[in-house]
Amino acid sequence: MNILLTGGLGYIGSHTAVTLTEAGHKVILLDNLSNSSLDVLERLQALTGKPFAFIEGDVRDTPLLSKMLADYRIDSVVHFAGLKAVGESLEKPVEYFSNNVQGAISLLQAMNDSGVYKLVFSSSATVYGEPEYLPLDEVHPTSATNPYGRTKLHIEEMLEDVSSSNSEWRIVCLRYFNPVGAHPSGLIGEDPSGIPNNLMPYIARVASGALPELNIFGDDYPTEDGTAIRDYIHVCDLAEGHGAAINYLDNQKGWHAINLGTGQGHSVFEMVRTFEKAIGQSLPHRVTARRAGDVAVCYAKTDKAYTELGWKAQRDLDEMCSSVWYFQNFQISKDKVA
Ligand code: NAD
Ligand code: UDP
Numbered sequence: 001m002n003i004l005l006t007g008g009l010g011y012i013g014s015h016t017a018v019t020l021t022e023a024g025h026k027v028i029l030l031d032n033l034s035n036s037s038l039d040v041l042e043r044l045q046a047l048t049g050k051p052f053a054f055i056e057g058d059v060r061d062t063p064l065l066s067k068m069l070a071d072y073r074i075d076s077v078v079h080f081a082g083l084k085a086v087g088e089s090l091e092k093p094v095e096y097f098s099n100n101v102q103g104a105i106s107l108l109q110a111m112n113d114s115g116v117y118k119l120v121f122s123s124s125a126t127v128y129g130e131p132e133y134l135p136l137d138e139v140h141p142t143s144a145t146n147p148y149g150r151t152k153l154h155i156e157e158m159l160e161d162v163s164s165s166n167s168e169w170r171i172v173c174l175r176y177f178n179p180v181g182a183h184p185s186g187l188i189g190e191d192p193s194g195i196p197n198n199l200m201p202y203i204a205r206v207a208s209g210a211l212p213e214l215n216i217f218g219d220d221y222p223t224e225d226g227t228a229i230r231d232y233i234h235v236c237d238l239a240e241g242h243g244a245a246i247n248y249l250d251n252q253k254g255w256h257a258i259n260l261g262t263g264q265g266h267s268v269f270e271m272v273r274t275f276e277k278a279i280g281q282s283l284p285h286r287v288t289a290r291r292a293g294d295v296a297v298c299y300a301k302t303d304k305a306y307t308e309l310g311w312k313a314q315r316d317l318d319e320m321c322s323s324v325w326y327f328q329n330f331q332i333s334k335d336k337v338a
Contacts, residue, residue: 002026004074006059007081009036011190019239021048028053028072043187059103065110076118076246079107085197089148100151108162118249120242123173127153135301138257163255170249177231177261177300179238181320182327189327203275204328206283216268218290227268231261231299234315244309261300262313278321
């Protein structure tokens with residue numbers, strides 16, 4: 001199958017590119033490089049031993065998308081492209097609505113005009129807002145607590161309406177929980193510019209000595225050790241979930257929302273301890289105030305992914321942490337050579 005990945009040089013897109021290529025698909029990448037670099041393209045080629053078609057461009061450029069859909073005879077699209085930082089979305093909501101919502105509209109226009117109706121969309125557990133019960137299943141009420149979350153919710157709703165308008169559409173919204181980890185080769189992983197917002201890349205920078213210590217945002221949550229709990233999922237498992245979703249769309253019409261998580265919650269202290277085990281040394285940290293907007297506990301019900309997609313996360317927390325450390329060291333050794 002010929003599959004277009006928008007945002008395909010980003011963290012999750014690049015891992016999915018590897019998985020889909022290994023499964024025998026032809027993967028075509030579009031990215032505006034706003035949060036990635038051409039270096040990733042070279043690494044993807046080194047990793048898979050295959051050349052990738054890559055177009056530098058913006059998902060809001062509808063004529064470019066239409067041309068790509070036709071030129072590469074695209075069968076399915078996985079739409080990763082977008083902005084993803086919650087804090088930044090509060091400062092720059094218009095940029096978020098433009099990149100994410102306008103980007104999705106542009107893609108839908110191009111797909112509709114080209115008669116390409118299979119779409120997998122990168123959604124997020126953020127669409128569940130403050131959990132009303134746990135684990136979070138796909139029928140849990142949805143809401144948004146920040147502009148980033150609102151873009152995901154708007155896009156999901158738009159996709160549901162679009163799929164009702166024409167029975168040709170086959171759309172899966174994959175609601176990711178907390179993607180972490182890196183490819184075992186050490187060649188691709190999460191490499192945010194500046195100071196990371198998320199826990200795992202922050203821990204990795206502390207471990208490498210690039211940052212002095214980890215701030216643990218609150219130890220007064222109603223959890224066993226007082227720190228907040230999340231459902232961390234290895235990015236390679238997540239990538240495989242996309243392969244399963246694409247296969248699913250061969251036989252399923254309409255709109256579907258499916259959680260991709262492990263179903264297991266882990267606290268911040270547990271993450272720190274597991275990372276310390278992976279690196280064989282202790283990680284400087286201190287407890288600070290809670291981060292505004294954080295929920296205490298969030299983890300997925302994963303039954304639907306298993307029954308519908310036949311997919312289940314395989315990799316544990318040790319593998320998530322050790323792969324991040326391996327990738328981090330690869331980056332450091334590469335920087336020394338450069
Ligand atoms: P990422 O920033 O690493 O990847 C996104 C890619 O899209 C980047 O390479 C960026 O350059 C590109 N891009 C951004 N705007 C674009 C545009 N207008 N046109 C073309 N390319 C554009 O992010 P990621 O972690 O790989 O996330 C991928 C998707 O998954 C995003 O939609 C994100 O909201 C969603 N998601 C991510 C997480 C997470 O924790 N990483 C969790 C839930 C959902
Ligand atoms: N967290 C932390 N220190 C950090 C970054 C995150 O203690 O430097 C905590 C955060 O409060 C949350 C968990 O780690 O409880 C996961 O945070 P992340 O930003 O990675 O994911 P999200 O909050 O989006 O689920």
